[in-house]
Amino acid sequence: MLIFLTRRLIASILLLLVASFVVYMLMAYAGNPLGFLNEISDPQQRAAVERYVRSSLDLDTPPVLRYFKWLGGLFTGEGFGISARTQLSVNDELASRLPLTLKLVGAALVLSIVFGVTTGIVTALRQYSGFDYIVTFTTFLFFSLPVFWVAVILKDWGGIGFNDWWRDGAKMPMWLIVVAGVLALILGYSIAGGRWHRRALIALASGVGGAAFVYYLSEAGWFVNPGIGLEVLIPLAAGIAVAATAVFAGIHNRRALGAALSTAAVGVVLYLPLQPYFDRSGFAWRHAFVLVIIALAVGVAIGYLWGGYDKGLSAKVSALVAFLVGFVIFVDRLMQSWNEYATDSIVRNRPIKTVGHQEPRLGDFGFWIVNNDAFAHMILPTVTLMLISLAGYTRYTRASMLEVLNLDYIRTARAKGLTERTVVVRHGLRNALIPLATIVAFDIGGMLGGAVITETVFEWPGMGRLFIEGLQNLDPNPVMAATMVVGVTAVVANILADILYSILDPRIRINS
Amino acid sequence: MSLDPDERRDDIEAELSHEQREVAGLSQGQIARQRFLRHKLAMTGLVVLLFIVVLAITSVGAGPIGGWYEWQHTDLVPVQDDQGPTMSFIPSFLGGDGIAWGDHPFGVDNDRGKDLFALTMRGVQVSLVVILVLAVLSVSIGVTVGALAGYFGGWLDAILMRITDVILVLPLLVLVSVAAFSFGWSGLWSVAFALGLFSWVGLARLVRAEFLALREREFVDAARVAGASPGRIIVKHILPNTLGTIVVSTTLLMGGGILTEAALSFVGFGIQAPNVSLGAVVSDYARSFHARPHLFVLPGLFIVFIVLCLQFIGDGLRDAFDPRQKRIPRFKDLDTKARDVAEAQMAGNVASHLARPTHGNEI
Numbered sequence: 001m002l003i004f005l006t007r008r009l010i011a012s013i014l015l016l017l018v019a020s021f022v023v024y025m026l027m028a029y030a031g032n033p034l035g036f037l038n039e040i041s042d043p044q045q046r047a048a049v050e051r052y053v054r055s056s057l058d059l060d061t062p063p064v065l066r067y068f069k070w071l072g073g074l075f076t077g078e079g080f081g082i083s084a085r086t087q088l089s090v091n092d093e094l095a096s097r098l099p100l101t102l103k104l105v106g107a108a109l110v111l112s113i114v115f116g117v118t119t120g121i122v123t124a125l126r127q128y129s130g131f132d133y134i135v136t137f138t139t140f141l142f143f144s145l146p147v148f149w150v151a152v153i154l155k156d157w158g159g160i161g162f163n164d165w166w167r168d169g170a171k172m173p174m175w176l177i178v179v180a181g182v183l184a185l186i187l188g189y190s191i192a193g194g195r196w197h198r199r200a201l202i203a204l205a206s207g208v209g210g211a212a213f214v215y216y217l218s219e220a221g222w223f224v225n226p227g228i229g230l231e232v233l234i235p236l237a238a239g240i241a242v243a244a245t246a247v248f249a250g251i252h253n254r255r256a257l258g259a260a261l262s263t264a265a266v267g268v269v270l271y272l273p274l275q276p277y278f279d280r281s282g283f284a285w286r287h288a289f290v291l292v293i294i295a296l297a298v299g300v301a302i303g304y305l306w307g308g309y310d311k312g313l314s315a316k317v318s319a320l321v322a323f324l325v326g327f328v329i330f331v332d333r334l335m336q337s338w339n340e341y342a343t344d345s346i347v348r349n350r351p352i353k354t355v356g357h358q359e360p361r362l363g364d365f366g367f368w369i370v371n372n373d374a375f376a377h378m379i380l381p382t383v384t385l386m387l388i389s390l391a392g393y394t395r396y397t398r399a400s401m402l403e404v405l406n407l408d409y410i411r412t413a414r415a416k417g418l419t420e421r422t423v424v425v426r427h428g429l430r431n432a433l434i435p436l437a438t439i440v441a442f443d444i445g446g447m448l449g450g451a452v453i454t455e456t457v458f459e460w461p462g463m464g465r466l467f468i469e470g471l472q473n474l475d476p477n478p479v480m481a482a483t484m485v486v487g488v489t490a491v492v493a494n495i496l497a498d499i500l501y502s503i504l505d506p507r508i509r510i511n512s
Numbered sequence: 513m514s515l516d517p518d519e520r521r522d523d524i525e526a527e528l529s530h531e532q533r534e535v536a537g538l539s540q541g542q543i544a545r546q547r548f549l550r551h552k553l554a555m556t557g558l559v560v561l562l563f564i565v566v567l568a569i570t571s572v573g574a575g576p577i578g579g580w581y582e583w584q585h586t587d588l589v590p591v592q593d594d595q596g597p598t599m600s601f602i603p604s605f606l607g608g609d610g611i612a613w614g615d616h617p618f619g620v621d622n623d624r625g626k627d628l629f630a631l632t633m634r635g636v637q638v639s640l641v642v643i644l645v646l647a648v649l650s651v652s653i654g655v656t657v658g659a660l661a662g663y664f665g666g667w668l669d670a671i672l673m674r675i676t677d678v679i680l681v682l683p684l685l686v687l688v689s690v691a692a693f694s695f696g697w698s699g700l701w702s703v704a705f706a707l708g709l710f711s712w713v714g715l716a717r718l719v720r721a722e723f724l725a726l727r728e729r730e731f732v733d734a735a736r737v738a739g740a741s742p743g744r745i746i747v748k749h750i751l752p753n754t755l756g757t758i759v760v761s762t763t764l765l766m767g768g769g770i771l772t773e774a775a776l777s778f779v780g781f782g783i784q785a786p787n788v789s790l791g792a793v794v795s796d797y798a799r800s801f802h803a804r805p806h807l808f809v810l811p812g813l814f815i816v817f818i819v820l821c822l823q824f825i826g827d828g829l830r831d832a833f834d835p836r837q838k839r840i841p842r843f844k845d846l847d848t849k850a851r852d853v854a855e856a857q858m859a860g861n862v863a864s865h866l867a868r869p870t871h872g873n874e875i
Contacts, residue, residue, distance in 0.1 A: 144819035
């Protein structure tokens, strides 16, 4: 293991050195980074800027030597030097921009893994069903979309369109309700199993139910003043508890069900006492984090208290329930501030933002307003960034799941008389998800690179912008910094994926 | 076991599964072609793609040969009152303008005096040339590198794979944009070459993996024992077996190439005006999207359609070349005799199911 790691590390470092050398040379011979000087009209100032940039970028040294000096600077802690055009330290720029890019990429990555893997599993379990065909077609479609094209369309029809609709009272027009109903109908018919009349019944129920639900939300003004509230939280929490137990422990595991339901009950009971705590002026992410830890601990404790021979499983299930119910309570509180945020005198009823990453003038308005604002800024770029990854995860999980479900040990498991749930979740899913480690590693590198275009369209001040602006101005240092960050991330993610793979799949030995 | 040869053949045929009977006596290529031609989605993709290609070539013409369309992408169109598209697909009895083509089916851009249909058709032509160059370059470099690395192994493999690693560690967009920008490339051929020079990496890895597996097989040993040179073994014995992988991933690569070209144009490093490509047209009109969405959406839809068609074709090819692929026979495809057998079996199943004693005291 140690030998493998050292060998991989040395190889990766050499790889990065060569790659950085290539890009450095390309940048050096691309043209003159001082071209922007013509924009400065005052000759004295121009000469001063030129002297400063020339000396700090070592423009008088030949490029090959300059590369080694740059490399030396990297290792002695001087960092990436300054940008020729702005004369600012690239390190500082990177420090402020990298977190923004990571925020965007992280959100898109987590969401696309969650939704992609779930959809992939369902399509694999319902292979050749209508739902499978719809999802397969959609993934092909997502793969075929030019990112910037989607981004521009989303910005205008999604962002500005939503804002206009919001300003005009946020009422759903009749045709949209009908469309929602038809979509729910198709989804219900294609996802349900069994004979056609059973499927038709389910389809009809989901279609009518979906349309009625949307109509009710629209008429009750839910879109103007969203929220979940205690009356919806109670059935929702119970549903979460039952669903989590059914999937991960089996509904016949009475102790697990009891643990999950009592955890959900604790969550519901805590809903009202939590509200004043949320409203305290100092509430911040660290408090939310502590609450998550407490919720998980309470969940585990309840699981163990219910006892039984399978305490660990009950504990896991109730911890999951605690997390999900806590998340719902958090989202509910966020929604309660939505109206206040959207009708604010600064936001002026244009809640969804198409440009930038935050509204600085909202800084003192407290945690919930600021995070509504962050959500409103993030939603469109995240969706854009998600599309392709989402399609990839769906396809990949489906293929992997189908392959595993056709293996001999699955047949053995079925032959032993295990329930379908145990076969699918314990024997199938666990093994189908192992190769996902590699895909995620590749995807992180790809997403960081792909964020360039999304950041350009939504004017998100992240690392991609730094790279593109540097490239357009022939400014070597920002380009090198961004390239190195992407390269190092990709290399580290790949090594981690290899290690993770060998831990998850004992058949793989990486020592050799 | 009967001794009559005819009857014996019947026996053998009866032993074959439906699937085996379908491919009996066909070569590998014929099987693949048959499967591909049956793949509905892939055939739809092929037909739509051919339609787009024919439309693009005949409408504005290619080279010295003119097309049937009135305008060219270089023509200056007089200012129109209505910039919107004149084509209409809604019949008049539904309240539309009837199915009509009009003078400017995709609309015009009054600011620059361009006809958008001519621009789009020219863009389709250029984008297709770009991906063809990309495919030729990627296949020739990727297959050569992959074949050499996989067949010979050793230090050659190590060197070639390290080179592909270097290219792989940097995102394609980064490399192509730096390369294109370093040499001031903004025309068709330079962008096509830059894309092709950096797109072969994935293909090389796939081909190498195939070669690693195939070179250990008996037929390769047989060829070697018979005295075939390495070159002959690579070209005549192993390469035909990797054809499926190459064809499939090249198709997908071409789809990706259109998207990459478009993205490059958008960030300002690909084909730029006055040169025309689909990506360049779409990104030129991204700013004026709010006022004139058709200028942006219509050429963009062509990108989506072309890539979607290539994806479907690639999917069909993958299914066609995959020997593990099993097709579930539809009932009407089974011949009468087999259908009788199947029905009898099914009836038997049902009967045995019904006959199975339920536990209890009834029996």
